[in-house]
Amino acid sequence: MRRVPALCRQVSAQTVMRVASLAELPSQWVPELAWLVPVEKIDELCALERLAHTGLAGMFVCTSNEMLAGATSLPTIVASAKTIESGDVVATGLGVGLQILYRESDAHHTVFLTNRCNSYCLMCSQPPTSHDDAWLIDQAKQLAAHIRHSPAVLGFTGGEPLLLGKRLREVLETFGARHPSTQFEVLTNGRLFSDKTLAHQLLHRLSPNVCWAVPLYGHADFLHDYVVQSEGAFDETIGGLLTLRAFAQPIQLRVVLIEPTLRILPELCAFITRNLPFVREVALMGCEPIGFALANRNVCEVDIRNWADELSQGVNHLSSAGMRPVLMNLPSCALPMHLRPFAHRSISDWKQAYTPECGGCEAQKDCCGLFASHKRGWRPTILRPLREVTRT
Amino acid sequence: MKRFKASLMVFLSGLPFLTGKAAAAAPDRVEAEPTGPLDPVSLRPLNLPSDNLFAAHRSHSSHRSHRSSSGGYRPSPDQQQSAPTQDAPYPQQAVPPARQPVPVPSRPAPSAPSAPASGLAAPGTAQPTDPGRAAPVSPTPGSQRSPTLTISERRTLQIMRVQIALSSLGIYSGQIDGVLGNATKEALRRFQTVKGLEANGLMTTETLNALAVPAVQ
Numbered sequence: 001m002r003r004v005p006a007l008c009r010q011v012s013a014q015t016v017m018r019v020a021s022l023a024e025l026p027s028q029w030v031p032e033l034a035w036l037v038p039v040e041k042i043d044e045l046c047a048l049e050r051l052a053h054t055g056l057a058g059m060f061v062c063t064s065n066e067m068l069a070g071a072t073s074l075p076t077i078v079a080s081a082k083t084i085e086s087g088d089v090v091a092t093g094l095g096v097g098l099q100i101l102y103r104e105s106d107a108h109h110t111v112f113l114t115n116r117c118n119s120y121c122l123m124c125s126q127p128p129t130s131h132d133d134a135w136l137i138d139q140a141k142q143l144a145a146h147i148r149h150s151p152a153v154l155g156f157t158g159g160e161p162l163l164l165g166k167r168l169r170e171v172l173e174t175f176g177a178r179h180p181s182t183q184f185e186v187l188t189n190g191r192l193f194s195d196k197t198l199a200h201q202l203l204h205r206l207s208p209n210v211c212w213a214v215p216l217y218g219h220a221d222f223l224h225d226y227v228v229q230s231e232g233a234f235d236e237t238i239g240g241l242l243t244l245r246a247f248a249q250p251i252q253l254r255v256v257l258i259e260p261t262l263r264i265l266p267e268l269c270a271f272i273t274r275n276l277p278f279v280r281e282v283a284l285m286g287c288e289p290i291g292f293a294l295a296n297r298n299v300c301e302v303d304i305r306n307w308a309d310e311l312s313q314g315v316n317h318l319s320s321a322g323m324r325p326v327l328m329n330l331p332s333c334a335l336p337m338h339l340r341p342f343a344h345r346s347i348s349d350w351k352q353a354y355t356p357e358c359g360g361c362e363a364q365k366d367c368c369g370l371f372a373s374h375k376r377g378w379r380p381t382i383l384r385p386l387r388e389v390t391r392t
Numbered sequence: 393m394k395r396f397k398a399s400l401m402v403f404l405s406g407l408p409f410l411t412g413k414a415a416a417a418a419p420d421r422v423e424a425e426p427t428g429p430l431d432p433v434s435l436r437p438l439n440l441p442s443d444n445l446f447a448a449h450r451s452h453s454s455h456r457s458h459r460s461s462s463g464g465y466r467p468s469p470d471q472q473q474s475a476p477t478q479d480a481p482y483p484q485q486a487v488p489p490a491r492q493p494v495p496v497p498s499r500p501a502p503s504a505p506s507a508p509a510s511g512l513a514a515p516g517t518a519q520p521t522d523p524g525r526a527a528p529v530s531p532t533p534g535s536q537r538s539p540t541l542t543i544s545e546r547r548t549l550q551i552m553r554v555q556i557a558l559s560s561l562g563i564y565s566g567q568i569d570g571v572l573g574n575a576t577k578e579a580l581r582r583f584q585t586v587k588g589l590e591a592n593g594l595m596t597t598e599t600l601n602a603l604a605v606p607a608v609q
Contacts (some may be wrong), residue, residue, distance in 0.1 A: 025556050027553070027604060027605060056556060178538075180535050
């Protein structure tokens, strides 16, 4: 998520607030939320102070003007007005800076639940830590209350969300109650669903609309366990998938395209169609060059164009079986023409980029572009602009 | 618009059963307000009369059941057990509750990385409303569903919003307490006078619309 520079004065850590202008307060204000109000002029500050001093709770000032910041007794965040937008849900962190937990204008929204994980995937973009971060659960529940317009889709990720135990259900139900029309998606390795008690606690009569996105990297234990660096993970994940099936939960499988998985991609896809026929979608995803992937470059850095055959065969297996193949994080020029229709604009807004080589490409509006981290890492292939006429 | 008129007239005059009188009358009916690109558009008002529950002082039983007699608003987000809930959960928007809240994706995304399974369609896309036509959905579409409030709590919240609006305008400096006291009524009267509305100190629908405060439902 985005982090913007900010100085917090008299604002306690982990305060969740919604950004709303003075003009928006009369139509939005409710007592249980906290409000971050951008002001740049003295009369705006006076109006806000009058509201706070006549009994309006939850007011926080946001200003880039140091003098205004010094003039007020209200809790203040000194930050540039350009870094926040109306409707943002922000949180103060433990140090300096402000996190933008949610931005209405984004195409993709994700809620971060924990940084702990029980796998150590070779290409992990969010390397896990082991300290107790249960405060993220309360932050997530506060986020649910502060989001103004229900998004169409909202993702939950980590770390491993199942490590929250039954509190994961608490989070999902909080969001489900506040945003009944939203489709939720939980990214999980599914391993802890082998615990029948936990599975029942989480899945029995789960009322919010949840889809479970589960990574699978091989069709045999030694293949999958190697990629996730965890012995027994394959058996547990397959068990988890069958448990999800038993509770009639929708499933999307995710396959990150690193070398050991690309080598067996056609067989993996065939395995999926034969043994996990209840899966609705299989996402084949380009690897993000960040985190552990940088340490395992020898297996993670691939030129996707070299694997066009494997990709084609995999996609064929899946679509022939009536499963929906989805290509993510792969720019259009990396794919052969017949696979481009399966590609999606999947990279989150705030970490997405194009390059100078993309100039003049006519496929740009449909192309997901690159990860912004490609500069420190690598590119998925040698980029070249595509022309409308041939699109080759 | 001229083109539209012309073609409709052509159509009408072409209909065999229309008498000369009807054909002559038709142009009047066709002559709607001309809407050129710079003309003011007619939009749905922020609050319809049916949205405003507290338009005038109404003596009905719910006033007698003021349970929050400790004064003011009791803010409690996880209301399910504590608050006496008399009413069904309401979506926080100014349309009849029967309508589904419409979520607002920022762009019509063909799919997100968190794309739902093919069997589950995204719950409606928000098409940008045509500025030439009355907005068919609430000005605050797809707002989240807030915890249930009693009638008196809704009234308190609405008064608080009115007080916030009046304070921001600089004509109210009393407490934001959700109580329609004398100072609040005075400020309302002043506002209504300035806006040319009937200065009765009540939260009429016109007053709420002029203040741009959505009625709490």
